[in-house]
Amino acid sequence: MLPYLTTALLALGLPQPAAQNAFRQSMVLVAEEAGPALYQQARTAARQNNVPAALRLLKRAVATGYYSPETLQEEPDFAGLRTQPAWLLVLAQARTRQQRHEAQFDQPLLALIRQIGHQDQQFRRVAAEADRTYGPDSPQLRAAMQQQSTLDSRLIRQVDSLITVHGYPGKSLVGEYQQSVAFLVIQHNPDDKYLPLLTAAADKGELRWSSLALLIDRLKVEKGEKQLYGSQLGPAVNGQYQLQPIEDEPNVNTRRAKIGMEPLEDYLRRWSISYQVPTASLNPNPPTLYVAPRPVVDEEKSPVELIGGYEALYAQLQYPAAARQQHLAGRVTLELRIDKQGIPQDVTVVKSLGGGCDEEALRVMRAARFTNQAGEDHEIRVSLPFPYEKAK
Structure with a gap:
């Protein structure tokens, strides 16, 4: 388990508001990696x-699995356990087990991985709190x-x-607790x-296949x-999250179990979604549970038209000095909403x-x-090229 994960996040779907969903990917990884039965x-x-049964089972889980104190503290289901005297003993047990496990690895590398893991979650924690306090599409979350x-860049x-x-810094290099940091x-x-x-890496046991499945899903959705x-x-509609469509949905749990x-x-x-796996002949879930399939809108087919054209837009891009020094070249992809007046939001x-x-692309x-x-x-x-060279 990752010790620095918050409990909230999912995919950047196709036309959905990206910031609303981006912070939730950590939540997904926590949910999937905290899978063992105990x-x-x-x-x-x-x-x-x-409470007695929960604490008893949790002690056994910590003794046999890899659950950091941070993971336990951030699990919302355990909120009612934190006032119990035995809770501190469980945290101490988890901390001792993690310290003993990680003592065998390269400590400078482990320290770097921990730092990366912490920074990967730095503002996602803020976003998770904003989601709980202000809602899933709040300005605070977006900020x-x-x-x-x-x-992230x-x-x-x-x-x-x-x-x-x-190579991939997985289990053999950084241990069970940190194996998914680079993946995240x-x-x-x-x-x-x-x-x-x-x-x-997953085939060699360096990374959990349950983690890789998230990236496979995410790339397909994109x-x-x-x-x-x-x-x-997908995005929350009237405060309720939706599910992206699933291929061969009647067998989804078979694939997940494998x-x-x-x-x-x-x-x-975890997202208050009531769901039943469909059969081959019947889907008992309401259509509103699913995100309606929509293709990615490319520039040529869009019903909105950029005033002046994209070549003129590209010509406004200034190649940043930092990018020049690092010899960076490629594209920044942006997601945006064009309002009725034609103004990007x-x-x-x-x-x-x-x-x-990224900042220059946002400015333009x-x-x-x-x-x-x-x-x-x-x-x-829209994808903006860096550096931009006008076609001759």
Whole structure:
């Protein structure tokens, strides 16, 4: 288990508000990795207010599994246990077990991984609190995730450097508690290029397959495809999260069980989603439970049109000095909503480049203006090139 995970986050879906969903990916990883039976039984007992049974089961789970004190403290199901005298003993037990386990590994590398893990969660914790206090699409949440987005672009470069030196920094290098830290940074900067590396790591036991399943689902959703494991949610509608469509949904729990994931109905209960796995002939879930399939809108097919055209927009981009020094080249992908007046709203980075390029892309796109023939707010994605060279 990761010791620095909050309990909240999911996918950047296709046309959904990115910041609203981005902070929840850590929650997904916690939910899926806290899968062993004793831990889940302790959660169930705690939800039923059976405090003695919950503490007894949790002690056994900590003695045999890898649950850090931070993970236990951030588990919402255990809120009712924290006033019990035995709770401090459970935390001490977890802390001692983690310290003994991690003493055998390279300490400078472990310290770096812990720091990366902490920073990966720094503003996601703030976003999680904003979600609880102000709601899933609040300005406070968006502000926290904007700060986290800037930090994410730096963290992925650190992880890339670690991978260059060590390969994937998984269980054999940093231990059971930290094996998913690098994965989580990649998950927050999703790219197909990491799949071969992570698949090989999972096959060798360096990374949990239940973690990799989240990235597989996320990449599929971003391409407009159905997910395989049901890990990805869409935006909240009237305060209720929706589920991204699932391929071969009647067999989703079979796929989940093969890689150590809990049943989908138990997983979705964390978001107050009442769910039943469909049969081949009947889906008992209401259509409103699912995100309506919508393709990614590309620039040429969009019902909104950029005033002046994209070549003129690209020409406004200034190549940041930091990006030049680092020889960064590529694209920053933005998600935004064009309002009825053609003004960009909620402009958010969904694929970062770093080196100041993200901030420059946000500056230019926020100043752009569109004609909007849709008659209503319309969401699009745009990729801006760095450095931009005008075609001759």
